[in-house]
Amino acid sequence: MNTKEWYADYINQTVNDIKYPVEPEGLYAPIAYTLASGGKRLRPMLLLAACEACGASADSAVNQALGIEMYHNFTLLHDDVMDRADVRRGRPTVHVKWDDSTAILSGDAMLTMAGRLVMKVVDDKILRPVMELFNTTAMEVYEGQQYDMDFEHRDDVTIDEYLNMIRLKTSVLLGAACKLGAIVAGADAATADSLYEYGTMLGLAFQLQDDYLDTFGDPAVFGKAIGGDILNDKKTYLLISALRCGDDAVASEIASMFGVRSDHKIERIRQLYVEYGIDRLCREAIDYYSDMAEKSVLATDLPADAKEFFVDIARKSRARSK
Amino acid sequence: MNTKEWYADYINQTVNDIKYPVEPEGLYAPIAYTLASGGKRLRPMLLLAACEACGASADSAVNQALGIEMYHNFTLLHDDVMDRADVRRGRPTVHVKWDDSTAILSGDAMLTMAGRLVMKVVDDKILRPVMELFNTTAMEVYEGQQYDMDFEHRDDVTIDEYLNMIRLKTSVLLGAACKLGAIVAGADAATADSLYEYGTMLGLAFQLQDDYLDTFGDPAVFGKAIGGDILNDKKTYLLISALRCGDDAVASEIASMFGVRSDHKIERIRQLYVEYGIDRLCREAIDYYSDMAEKSVLATDLPADAKEFFVDIARKSRARSK
Numbered sequence: 134m135n136t137k138e139w140y141a142d143y144i145n146q147t148v149n150d151i152k153y154p155v156e157p158e159g160l161y162a163p164i165a166y167t168l169a170s171g172g173k174r175l176r177p178m179l180l181l182a183a184c185e186a187c188g189a190s191a192d193s194a195v196n197q198a199l200g201i202e203m204y205h206n207f208t209l210l211h212d213d214v215m216d217r218a219d220v221r222r223g224r225p226t227v228h229v230k231w232d233d234s235t236a237i238l239s240g241d242a243m244l245t246m247a248g249r250l251v252m253k254v255v256d257d258k259i260l261r262p263v264m265e266l267f268n269t270t271a272m273e274v275y276e277g278q279q280y281d282m283d284f285e286h287r288d289d290v291t292i293d294e295y296l297n298m299i300r301l302k303t304s305v306l307l308g309a310a311c312k313l314g315a316i317v318a319g320a321d322a323a324t325a326d327s328l329y330e331y332g333t334m335l336g337l338a339f340q341l342q343d344d345y346l347d348t349f350g351d352p353a354v355f356g357k358a359i360g361g362d363i364l365n366d367k368k369t370y371l372l373i374s375a376l377r378c379g380d381d382a383v384a385s386e387i388a389s390m391f392g393v394r395s396d397h398k399i400e401r402i403r404q405l406y407v408e409y410g411i412d413r414l415c416r417e418a419i420d421y422y423s424d425m426a427e428k429s430v431l432a433t434d435l436p437a438d439a440k441e442f443f444v445d446i447a448r449k450s451r452a453r454s455k
Numbered sequence: 456m457n458t459k460e461w462y463a464d465y466i467n468q469t470v471n472d473i474k475y476p477v478e479p480e481g482l483y484a485p486i487a488y489t490l491a492s493g494g495k496r497l498r499p500m501l502l503l504a505a506c507e508a509c510g511a512s513a514d515s516a517v518n519q520a521l522g523i524e525m526y527h528n529f530t531l532l533h534d535d536v537m538d539r540a541d542v543r544r545g546r547p548t549v550h551v552k553w554d555d556s557t558a559i560l561s562g563d564a565m566l567t568m569a570g571r572l573v574m575k576v577v578d579d580k581i582l583r584p585v586m587e588l589f590n591t592t593a594m595e596v597y598e599g600q601q602y603d604m605d606f607e608h609r610d611d612v613t614i615d616e617y618l619n620m621i622r623l624k625t626s627v628l629l630g631a632a633c634k635l636g637a638i639v640a641g642a643d644a645a646t647a648d649s650l651y652e653y654g655t656m657l658g659l660a661f662q663l664q665d666d667y668l669d670t671f672g673d674p675a676v677f678g679k680a681i682g683g684d685i686l687n688d689k690k691t692y693l694l695i696s697a698l699r700c701g702d703d704a705v706a707s708e709i710a711s712m713f714g715v716r717s718d719h720k721i722e723r724i725r726q727l728y729v730e731y732g733i734d735r736l737c738r739e740a741i742d743y744y745s746d747m748a749e750k751s752v753l754a755t756d757l758p759a760d761a762k763e764f765f766v767d768i769a770r771k772s773r774a775r776s777k
Binding site: 154156157159160211214215233234237238240241242244245246248249252257260261264265268271272275276278279280282283 | 476478479481482533536537555556559560562563564566567568570571574579582583586587590593594597598600601602604605
């Protein structure tokens with residue numbers, strides 16, 4: 134196994150090495166811009182690490198890693214248009230720097246390019262399972278995004294519905310990344326499935342940690358203002374839990390602040406979360422899914438250093454502050 | 456070979472039979488709406504006919520036919536957002552009936568679903584060539600759409616650039632449809648390539664005929680107002696030819712009307728087209744590409760009734776009035 138730093142460098146290098154056609158510039162420049170903006174590179178890292186854990190070299194899965202990173206960045210590009218988000222990773226989003234049409238069309242091209250990259254397997258025997266996993270995952274991600282948008286207009290979202298939404302929107306792609314690495318390395322089905330489970334559970338913990346940090350993170354470390362989710366009445370694990378904690382007074386006080394945009398609202402709702410133990414509930418859920426991720430990988434026959442690598446990612450993820 | 460009517464019925468039936476997940480409705484209902492809106496079904500018809508011409512049954516290529524129709528409808532859905540088009544086939548477009556986010560996300564899902572359908576080949580040996588043709592064609596279509604958008608801001612577009620744009624945006628998908636049918640039927644490479652050439656040439660003639668009808672069609676038959684391209688200063692074969700006919704007075708008179716939106720503009724520019732033989736130029740180009748299409752298919756070893764079928768489509772296409 135290589136180190137996380139090695140994988141990140143390797144991915145950034147291969148992303149930089151992608152050769153785009155020069156023309157039409159309006160189609161390809163936004164793609165290069167989006168890919169170059171960095172990010173955690175978590176998905177391709179998991180994919181390459183899973184491939185090495187299963188006994189093949191990182192090189193053998195580089196196209197799948199790039200494909201999954203391309204797909205992930207495509208979803209961000211289109212999500213930013215849908216959410217009217219102006220900034221991503223500290224830079225103007227594509228629909229701001231160019232325009233909506235550019236963001237839509239370049240995103241479409243990224244989706245097709247992602248499929249092309251994922252298809253580049255050496256062994257034709259795994260072409261169909263690889264593409265089926267990729268396509269099924271892609272459909273799940275759209276479904277998750279649709280539920281996320283639907284939830285904006287609903288006040289009766291349950292925790293189960295919320296967990297299903299983040300599983301679809303975020304987690305399955307991490308699961309698929311792990312499983313693709315395993316498939317490319319020729320791993321047996323049980324190992325591939327365990328790695329899928331690892332990635333999916335890690336993804337749930339990861340998203341819940343995002344929810345938690347948006348409200349309880351340290352503004353100096355988190356990198357963006359705290360309380361954005363509260364301000365926007367975003368149906369997070371915290372908000373849904375508070376609305377469903379069984380205390381009508383809490384639910385109605387929170388509901389009375391929907392649409393309000395003030396620092397007082399952020400403070401007051403955060404206070405309610407702490408008072409009613411909603412923050413603790415959220416941390417318990419994070420620990421639960423993080424433990425599940427660890428267990429999935431520990432139950433495999435993978436080498437000790439591989440298990441250690443994946444367990445370390447799960448532990449660092451739940452302890453992260455940004 | 457079956458008749459055109461048989462293919463159209465068969466496609467409409469299979470489109471109607473597509474089972475979509477019930478949830479999330481916001482993702483799948485717009486897809487069903489888009490596919491149900493009809494259209495000429497030209498691409499799947501060509502695909503099925505090519506498959507039968509090469510000796511296999513239409514059934515064996517039904518998934519590829521649906522996939523190409525799904526892809527085509529995805530491009531229309533996203534193009535309508537980019538072009539802010541409110542009506543398509545007499546019905547409100549998805550971004551009007553729902554909203555932009557719905558149109559973007561449902562379109563994304565259609566692109567993935569298209570790939571999934573095209574992948575459904577029985578023989579794993581053709582999986583890679585089929586997907587490579589599909590992905591290459593998809594990228595070309597995006598490039599064509601990008602050039603089309605770029606041309607809106609340019610007054611120096613050449614006829615060669617224009618033909619390349621419509622080749623990418625429109626023609627290659629017809630070529631790919633024909634070739635996919637041939638590949639699925641197990642045709643030899645030369646036949647598959649000839650059918651690709653047929654489809655591409657037919658596509659060029661088809662698009663030029665669209666340009667022609669938008670200006671010279673019979674309003675009672677054409678189904679929409681005549682002169683829309685002129686009104687919007689759309690860089691069509693006619694407009695580019697007029698600007699580049701070598702007569703500075705014509706070019707500057709037309710340029711002086713850019714941005715104007717009046718019936719007089721439509722009349723005057725149509726008059727100039729006729730006076731300077733631009734309409735004839737356009738008809739010559741249509742006939743040229745239509746002839747090329749016929750020649751491509753006549754040069755193959757396909758059965759006589761298959762050749763007749765494809766030649767008939769080319770002839771009817773160039774003679775169509777709507």
